[in-house]
Amino acid sequence: MVEIVECAPRCEDRCSKTHHRKPCLFYCKYCCAKCLCVPPGTYGNKEVCPCYNDWKTKEGGPKCP
Template identity: 40%
Template sequence: MAVRKFLLLLLLGVFVFLCLSQVSSNGYEEEGMKEMEYDEKMMRGANRRLMQYIDCGGQCRRRCGAHSRPNRCIRACGTCCRRCRCVPPGTSGNREMCGTCYTSMTTHGNRTKCP
């Protein structure tokens, strides 16, 4: 048992060492990496500004307030809200107000996903 643990730790150590040596040999200098990280942060910030902010939790609790299975409804609504950035008004219906993203999403059983 102890031998297996030792071999597993040794194998893990070798794997980590190889991964770290691969990263350091990519040819990126320290400054180049900093510039790449800065560019990625700027792009993520721009994408956030372009996407409309919506309080998915609050909107879904409102939407699923009268549902017979509210937890299940809130979970599905949250997924749809994060993907489509929209929750229809009211407690039922009005799905077309969120566009094709919200209305076309289906489950594995080919039933509508979004409440």
């Protein structure tokens, strides 16, 4: 579990290798604020954060990067 102030730096790490940096950061910070968790690494590992992992779009895809 992370504090809200930790969301930005953790999302910077999470989104550091994507070509879609701006939307990645937006949704990562949005999800972190709700779930108070950001999975480690730049991809995958979502099982570490169940809320982050289980939050889906209307279409059923992942909401959080």
